[in-house]
Amino acid sequence: MGGRALILVKGLPLPKHHIFTDFSCNSSSAKLLRLRRNNNSWGRRNFSTWATNGSSLEPPDVPRLAETARISLAPHEVEEFAPKIRQVIDWFGQLQAVDLQSVEPAIRADTQGDNFRDDVPETFENREAIIAAVPNYEEPYVKVPKILNKE
Amino acid sequence: MASTVFRSLQSFPFCLHPTTLFRRKNGIFYCTIKGKHSQTATQEKQTSNVKVSSHPAIKTLDKILKDYEAIIGIETHVQLSTLTKAFCNCPYNYGSPPNTSVCPVCMGLPGALPVLNSKVIDSAIKVGLALNCKLSLNSKFDRKQYFYPDLPKGYQISQFDIPIATGGFIDLDLPVEFGGGHRRFGITRVHMEEDAGKLLHSDSGSYSQVDLNRAGVPLLEIVSEPDMRNGIEAAEYAAELQRLVRYLGVGNGNMQEGSLRCDVNISIRPIGQSQFGTKVEIKNLNSFSSVSRAIDFEISRQVQLHSQGQGDQIVQETRLWEEGAQKTVTMRKKEGLADYRYFPEPDLPGVILTDEYVKDIHNSLPELPEIKRRRYEKMGLSMQDVLFLANDINVAKYFDATIAKGADVKLAANWIMGDIAAYMKNEKLTIDEIKLTPQELAELIASIKAGTISGKIGKEILFELLAKGGTVKGIIEEKDLVQIIDPAEIEKMVDKVLLDNPKQLEQYRGGKTKLQGYFAGQVMKASKGKANPGLLNKILLEKLNAKSS
Numbered sequence: 001m002g003g004r005a006l007i008l009v010k011g012l013p014l015p016k017h018h019i020f021t022d023f024s025c026n027s028s029s030a031k032l033l034r035l036r037r038n039n040n041s042w043g044r045r046n047f048s049t050w051a052t053n054g055s056s057l058e059p060p061d062v063p064r065l066a067e068t069a070r071i072s073l074a075p076h077e078v079e080e081f082a083p084k085i086r087q088v089i090d091w092f093g094q095l096q097a098v099d100l101q102s103v104e105p106a107i108r109a110d111t112q113g114d115n116f117r118d119d120v121p122e123t124f125e126n127r128e129a130i131i132a133a134v135p136n137y138e139e140p141y142v143k144v145p146k147i148l149n150k151e
Numbered sequence: 152m153a154s155t156v157f158r159s160l161q162s163f164p165f166c167l168h169p170t171t172l173f174r175r176k177n178g179i180f181y182c183t184i185k186g187k188h189s190q191t192a193t194q195e196k197q198t199s200n201v202k203v204s205s206h207p208a209i210k211t212l213d214k215i216l217k218d219y220e221a222i223i224g225i226e227t228h229v230q231l232s233t234l235t236k237a238f239c240n241c242p243y244n245y246g247s248p249p250n251t252s253v254c255p256v257c258m259g260l261p262g263a264l265p266v267l268n269s270k271v272i273d274s275a276i277k278v279g280l281a282l283n284c285k286l287s288l289n290s291k292f293d294r295k296q297y298f299y300p301d302l303p304k305g306y307q308i309s310q311f312d313i314p315i316a317t318g319g320f321i322d323l324d325l326p327v328e329f330g331g332g333h334r335r336f337g338i339t340r341v342h343m344e345e346d347a348g349k350l351l352h353s354d355s356g357s358y359s360q361v362d363l364n365r366a367g368v369p370l371l372e373i374v375s376e377p378d379m380r381n382g383i384e385a386a387e388y389a390a391e392l393q394r395l396v397r398y399l400g401v402g403n404g405n406m407q408e409g410s411l412r413c414d415v416n417i418s419i420r421p422i423g424q425s426q427f428g429t430k431v432e433i434k435n436l437n438s439f440s441s442v443s444r445a446i447d448f449e450i451s452r453q454v455q456l457h458s459q460g461q462g463d464q465i466v467q468e469t470r471l472w473e474e475g476a477q478k479t480v481t482m483r484k485k486e487g488l489a490d491y492r493y494f495p496e497p498d499l500p501g502v503i504l505t506d507e508y509v510k511d512i513h514n515s516l517p518e519l520p521e522i523k524r525r526r527y528e529k530m531g532l533s534m535q536d537v538l539f540l541a542n543d544i545n546v547a548k549y550f551d552a553t554i555a556k557g558a559d560v561k562l563a564a565n566w567i568m569g570d571i572a573a574y575m576k577n578e579k580l581t582i583d584e585i586k587l588t589p590q591e592l593a594e595l596i597a598s599i600k601a602g603t604i605s606g607k608i609g610k611e612i613l614f615e616l617l618a619k620g621g622t623v624k625g626i627i628e629e630k631d632l633v634q635i636i637d638p639a640e641i642e643k644m645v646d647k648v649l650l651d652n653p654k655q656l657e658q659y660r661g662g663k664t665k666l667q668g669y670f671a672g673q674v675m676k677a678s679k680g681k682a683n684p685g686l687l688n689k690i691l692l693e694k695l696n697a698k699s700s
């Protein structure tokens with residue numbers, strides 16, 4: 001079910017992980033991406049697509065979660081994380097138990113709307129800095145390992 | 152060369168005419184894309200078609216195909232022609248130097264927050280309404296997670312469980328060449344999302360290249376109900392969507408540039424069976440004719456497997472259409488459903504629409520293709536004319552403007568579809584680029600109808616106006632082209648021609664009456680093409696026959 005991997009990313013100290021399986025990750029851009037993940041407000045939001053199979057949620061399949069998030073875990077790390085993730089899932093189990101019969105489902109928790117922008121082009125002035133942070137760039141393209149038909 | 156499967160496709164029975172394949176090459180889809188097929192290619196097709204239909208094995212397959220039904224659904228991605236990307240101010244222009252239109256938002260850099268372009272909402276509502284959908288006044292964006300090098304953020308901002316529009320339909324008319332007929336296909340949903348970058352494969356094949364200009368460009372994904380039954384219906388569905396986005400002005404619908412992309416799902420089942428067969432997806436369809444041919448090929452392939460007891464070889468997979476080989480090939484087998492781990496996009500607020508906002512957009516919608524076609528039909532035009540004129544919004548506008556100036560409907564249609572279309576094709580111009588205005592076309596038609604100029608002179612004036620502009624009245628005056636309708640004047644010219652051609656006159660009177668055409672030509676020439684042809688012939692005949700008795 002969607003979302004489990006997020007908890008893994010958000011709630012725990014991050015082990016070494018790869019942004020793209022095929023990318024080498026020793027560059028500054030990888031650090032930026034890692035930073036982004038930590039700064040993100042994922043956990044605080046309301047997940048409307050959360051599974052609702054009663055109070056007993058399935059135990060986490062940690063190796064699979066790690067794979068979907070492109071995180072490499074050693075066997076001892078899997079063992080270490082499993083109970084911690086289990087704890088978080090159990091907490092969601094408690095939330096599931098709340099009686100919401102009379103409550104209208106919310107699409108978004110923080111809906112204000114009308115937060116649109118006009119369709120007016122503006123060129124970002126510091127493009128060089130962005131390009132400089134790309135791990136592997138060969139003018140004018142971002143260079144990546146050969147892509148096989150795999151998603 | 153072609154396998155049995157491919158060859159059998161050429162006499163595919165779902166098509167209404169045996170010449171389907173041949174015809175299709177001639178741009179039957181009324182699509183506005185430029186036809187790339189040369190005459191030679193057409194000839195080749197025709198020859199092989201004829202050869203193949205007499206093949207005994209093919210007849211058997213034709214028979215088998217009749218026992219099956221194909222179920223076809225299409226997912227279409229329409230790129231919106233906004234000036235900026237969906238969630239950042241980066242300008243988007245097709246063909247810009249790679250990686251020049253990027254910023255922290257579309258590159259997924261930390262701290263950058265997306266803000267929705269209002270034009271994306273406008274366009275989505277327009278398309279939703281035009282497709283007769285129910286709009287969600289309260290929807291949201293979701294993250295679809297997957298890892299791919301053309302997706303800098305590691306997720307695509309899309310809409311998952313609450314798309315902006317659902318449950319609509321689209322009406323279209325099949326081309327007369329395919330037997331015609333009206334069709335209504337269901338629309339499951341329309342949702343907003345962002346495009347990924349473009350992945351290029353280097354020639355050496357040792358690495359790939361990414362251009363992120365397209366990353367973050369707004370798309371509408373339009374999902375059809377599985378209502379199509381053959382390649383023609385599917386191609387016409389795609390062509391109608393193209394027409395719709397062009398009429399609405401929300402996208403250019405250009406398939407070659409990838410502004411309109413179709414992924415097709417196909418399954419077959421024996422007629423009478425309610426359970427669906429295994430669904431196969433086809434990608435890489437970049438023209439209407441490839442949509443049509445790929446589908447017909449795939450139906451044929453699946454039916455053959457099924458009828459030979461090899462139905463288990465039809466697996467859930469994505470296949471690519473190979474234009475060169477004219478066949479579909481395995482791209483990847485699906486190993487269960489991909490887990491995209493959707494969840495609501497935390498960086499964007501919900502999308503809330505008011506009834507008033509929707510109503511305003513509804514009131515601003517142009518006349519849509521289906522409505523236009525029905526209106527043209529009511530004006531008495533043939534379906535062939537209707538489809539031609541309504542195909543391209545600019546042609547339709549031109550036609551509408553011409554008849555608004557009082558031009559005869561059928562004559563206006565004939566001029567536009569005949570000489571004007573031919574001129575545009577020769578000169579590679581669009582109707583907006585020709586110098587003849589609708590006003591002058593109406594004037595020209597009226598002048599011919601009133602007898603001021605002959606039809607022949609009318610044509611000459613037309614070509615002059617097309618190339619140089621100006622007015623009908625101006626050219627008539629300048630070149631002294633007013634038709635001669637004075638019988639006395641014509642009589643004088645006839646007399647002179649008869650006098651100048653005594654030998655031919657003698658032959659005519661001796662029984663060689665075919666020479667009438669020769670005399671008529673001489674008189675017309677003498678009048679510089681201005682003599683009224685009816686009068687000319689009447690007077691000429693009288694004179695020719697009068698003195699012979």
Ligand SMILES: [Zn+2]
Pocket residue numbers: 236239240241252253254255256257258367
């Ligand atoms: Zn940008």
